[in-house]
Amino acid sequence: MEKHYTIGQFKKMSGLTARTLQYYDEIGILTAQRTEGGHRYYLESHVHTLQKIVSLKFLGFSLEETADFINKDSWNEKDSLIFQRDMMEKKREQLNDSIRLLNLAIEQIETGGALHTDIFISMINNVHMEKSHKRWFAAFMPEPRINALFDRLKSEQETIEKKSMHLFSRLKEAIGIDPTSSEVGKLVAELMEFAMEIVGDELPLLEQIPAADLEEDPWLFPYPFTPEEEQWLKQAVNHYMEKEGIQIGKN
Amino acid sequence: MEKHYTIGQFKKMSGLTARTLQYYDEIGILTAQRTEGGHRYYLESHVHTLQKIVSLKFLGFSLEETADFINKDSWNEKDSLIFQRDMMEKKREQLNDSIRLLNLAIEQIETGGALHTDIFISMINNVHMEKSHKRWFAAFMPEPRINALFDRLKSEQETIEKKSMHLFSRLKEAIGIDPTSSEVGKLVAELMEFAMEIVGDELPLLEQIPAADLEEDPWLFPYPFTPEEEQWLKQAVNHYMEKEGIQIGKN
DNA sequence: CTTGCACATCACGTAACGTGATGTTTTAGA
DNA sequence: TCTAAAACATCACGTTACGTGATGTGCAAG
Structure with missing residues (x-):
C-alpha cells in the first residue's frame, strides 16, 4: 500500500x-x-x-x-531558460547598484559625516538615469565617444562615487565660511582637479555645452546644492579662478 | 510666478x-x-x-x-540603511544561485546533451536546502566539521556542479547498457573518484551514516535516479567493486 | 460655441499567498 | 461507543504598486 x-x-x-x-x-x-x-x-x-x-x-x-x-517532462528548450537567466541578471545588476549606493551612504555616516540628502539623491539619480543621460549627451557628442566616456567612468564608478560623496559633503559643510579663505580655496582646488579627472580628454567638447541646458532640466540633472548654496559656491570658484588665473567654465 | x-x-x-x-x-x-x-x-x-x-x-x-x-529630512539613522542593504544582499545571493544553476542547465543543453529533469531538480535542491542539510548532518558530525566540509565544497561549488551534471547525465544515458561493460566501468570509476573528492577526509564519518536514513527522506534528499535506474547503477557499482576488490559503502 | 483632447473618478485585476472566521471530519482517550 | 480536541475544510478579504478600461467633466483652440 x-x-x-x-x-x-x-x-x-x-x-x-x-x-x-x-x-x-x-x-x-x-x-x-x-x-x-x-x-x-x-x-x-x-x-x-x-x-x-x-x-x-x-x-x-x-x-x-x-x-x-x-x-512537459523534458526541459530541453533553452529559450525560456536563457530568457529567465537574462531577467535574473538584470535584477542582479539593479541590486548591485542599490547595494553599492547604500554602502556609500552607510560609510558616509560611519566615518562621522552627515548624510546630505540632496547629494545622495543626485548620486542615486546619476546611476538611475544613466540611459537618459546618454541620450541627452547624444546631442553634443558622437555616440562612440559617449560610450567611451561612460565606460571609463563606469570602470572606476565606486571610487568616483566615494570621492564625490566625500568632497561634496565637505563643500556643503563649508557653506557660510568666507569664500576667499584658504580653507575653502583648498576644497575648490580639489573640486577642480576632480572635475578634470572626470572629464578627461573630453574637456573641449564638454565645455561647449551651455550650462543653462543642464540646469534647465531639473528632473534629469538634480543639483546637489540649493540656489543659495550655489551662489556661495560660485563666489568661491570665481575667487579661486582669479587667483590661479585660469579661465574655464564651471559645471 | x-x-x-x-x-x-x-x-x-x-x-x-x-x-x-x-x-x-x-x-x-x-x-x-x-x-x-x-x-x-x-x-x-x-x-x-x-x-x-x-x-x-x-x-x-x-x-x-x-x-x-x-x-524626516535628515537620513542619518543608519539602521534602516544597513537593514536595507542586508536585505538586498540576501536577494543578490539568491539571484547568484539561480543564475548559476540556470547557466548550468543552459550549458548542458548547448553542449548537445539532454537536460535530465531529475538530475537538475536534485542539484537545485542541493543549493536550496543547504541549511536543512546542515541541520540534518548535525546528528552525525560536530558542527565545526560540518562547516569546514560545506565551506570546502562551496569554494568549488561551480566546478562540482558542472562535474556532477556532466557525470550524472552520462550515467543516466548509459542506463540499459550491460553493467559489466568496460564503458560503464569507466563511468563508475569516474563516479567513485568524484565521490572521494567530495567526501575528502570525512570518509570514515560519512560512511557510518546508514544509507537508509538518506533515502528515507525523499523531500530532503531527492534522488536523481528512479528505483529501476538505481537498480542498474547498483549492479554496475557492485561489478566495479568486485573487480577492484575494494569494499566501501556507496552513497 | 462646439469639438476634441486632457483630465477626473470609480472599480476591478494582478501574484502568491497571509490571516482570520466559521463550520466539519478525524482521531485519541475515557 | 461516545466525546472532546485537534486537524482540516471553505469562504472571503487584505497585501503592493500600480495597469486597464469605463464613464463623466474641464479646458483650450478654431
Missing part, C-alpha cells in the same frame, strides 16, 4: 504552509487526493511534483511558468 | 504614468495642487519630492518606507 500524507504531515515535510498547498491545489498545479470526508491527502508522486515546483520557483519562475514546465 | 506643470507635462518629464502620479497623490506621498476645476498641477517642490521618491524606490524601499524618509 502506498504511503499517504495528510496535509499536516505534508506541510511539515515540505516546510510550506497549509494555505500554500491549498492554493496550489486551487490553481491546479498540485491537485491533492481527497478522503470521503473531503480532507486532502498526498502520495509519493505529489512529493515529486512539489519538488519540481519549489525548484522552479527557486530559479525565479512564476507559478504559471512552473505549471508549463511540469506538464 | 512659479512654473507649474499639468499632470501630462509632469509625467512626460518624470517618465512615470498618470496612474502612478494619481496613486502617489492618493496615498499622500506626493499631494498635487488642484485647479478650480479639479485638475492636478505640480510645482518645483513636487519635482524635488518626486526625485526623492524614485531614488528611494531605486534603493529598494517600499513606498511606505519611502514616505517615512520623506517626512
